[in-house]
Amino acid sequence: MGQGRRKDFGEFTAKLEKHIEKLPDYAQRAQEKLQRYIPPSEQGSRPSTPTSPTPPRPSRPQSRPSMPKMPPMPKMSQQLTSMAAGQLPGVSEAKAKWARWNExxxxxxxxxxxxxxxxxxxxxxxxxxxxxxxxxxxxxxxxxxxxxxxxxxxxxxxxxxxxxxxxxxxxxxxxxRTVLPAAPAAPPPLPSARSVAREPMERLVESEASLAELLRQLSQPTSLGTMPVSEIAVADARATSTEAAQALRGLAGRIQAIERGRDSAPERERGALDAAIAQLRVQLDDGVDGYGGLVAAAGHTVAASSDGMTSSKESLSDATDKLAGLAMALRELS
CATH class of the missing domain: 1.20.20 (F1FO ATP Synthase)
Incomplete structure (x- = not known):
């Protein structure tokens, strides 16, 4: 019964993030409605004087309560964007406590x-x-x-x-006397949903899981008692994939840093930052595609291991070499 009453914090957090992402739209609508009630003098526009032949009556001085000034819309959007990019402190703390409880x-x-x-x-x-x-x-x-x-x-x-x-x-x-097994390393957090690096990083996580399973298959002997590929080739592919994944995450972190700088930069400077982000996104996509090439080569090797074919084994080595060169170039960029 205790397990049935546990709350699904993941589903709750996902729904909360969707509402937080819509906060800038809500703020825009509230800003437009509030402008109707702000006096024209505070809006920077003078009221038009009516053209009437009769002189205007002297109006009694009325004490109008001063309306609170709203902050500029760009600043408010930046604050809401920063809230949408991260998680609320209460939700993060609850998730951390739940994770520590289940360790x-x-x-x-x-x-x-x-x-x-x-x-x-x-x-x-x-x-x-x-x-x-x-x-x-x-x-x-x-x-x-x-x-x-x-x-x-x-x-x-x-x-x-x-x-x-x-x-x-x-x-x-x-x-x-119980010895706990080594806890698996927690997967790195994905970029925020508003970042252009989110979709490539999701593809990278899926490729990492697929490659880990394929390399595990290549590390085991076949039904004929022979190894599909040498242990050195498998170790080389595993080490190269790890280095490439780290380089890709470094490039994604660089993209997120530029995005945060763009959100707080003046309007005239954002065009150049957007162009830099687009260029880095292309490089990130190329890197993830290169990682996928290694996954495809490993899959072909596993498929051809029972037939004793050597072409797929050579393609695995070639894909490993290409990914190693790509990881070196990405490390220089990040």
């Missing part, structure tokens, strides 16, 4: 605490029942007359609670 180390520590408390409880009950059996056997409860039934009952409860205590102690010993 294997935290679960093991909670099991140790529960088992230790249970061991303490059974030990105390065993001691109390043992004392009761001794006191009843010595006749200290009824004026020096021993009560055999109470002594037997106390001994029986002592044996039962002692058994539970021994089991808890063995369980705690096993938990203390």
């Amino acid at each position: 294997p180390a935290a679960k093991l520590e909670r099991r140790k605490r529960r088992t230790s408390r249970a061991l303490t409880f059974w030990i105390l009950l065993t001691i109390l029942c043992g004392l009761f059996a001794v006191v009843a056997g010595l006749g200290l409860l009824k004026d020096g007359q021993a009560d055999v039934f109470q002594a037997i009952a106390g001994s029986a409860f002592t044996l039962v609670f002692g058994t539970f205590g021994v089991r808890s102690g063995l369980k705690l010993r096993a938990l203390n």
Whole structure:
């Protein structure tokens, strides 16, 4: 029942991000509606004087409450964009707490605490029942007359609670000797949904998962007992793919930095920054396509491994060399 009541924070966060992305549109509409109620003098435009032959009547001075000035729209859009690019502090904190709660180390520590408390409880009950059996056997409860039934009952409860205590102690010993496996590295966070680097990075994550599975297949012997490719080729492809992925993420980080600078830059400077972002996006797409070429070569090698073909094995080496050169060029850019 406890697992059924757990909340899906991922779905809640996705819905919240969709609403946050629409905040600039909401602010634009609110700005347009509010301009109707701002006095013309504060808007920078003078009211037109009516052309009438009769002199205007002197109007009584009316105290009009001053309307609060709205911040400039570009500044407000930048603030809302920064909110939409990230996550709300409360949501991020809740997700972090949920992740820490579900960590294997935290679960093991909670099991140790529960088992230790249970061991303490059974030990105390065993001691109390043992004392009761001794006191009843010595006749200290009824004026020096021993009560055999109470002594037997106390001994029986002592044996039962002692058994539970021994089991808890063995369980705690096993938990203390438990060695947790190395936690897998958390995947790097994806760029924000408003960034042009988001879609290439999503493709890169899918390609990484596919390549990891293909290289695992190439590391295992075939049904004939032979290796599809040499271990050196597999290790080289794995190392090259890791370096290329790091270079691509560095280039994506550079794009995001330029996007943040563009959002806070003057309007006249944004055209040059947009052109720089577009150029880096082309280079990022080329890098992800090169990574996909290595994935395709690994897939052809796995498909042809049962036939003993060498052309696919050579294509894997060629794709690895090409990706290594591409990763070197990307590292120089990022």
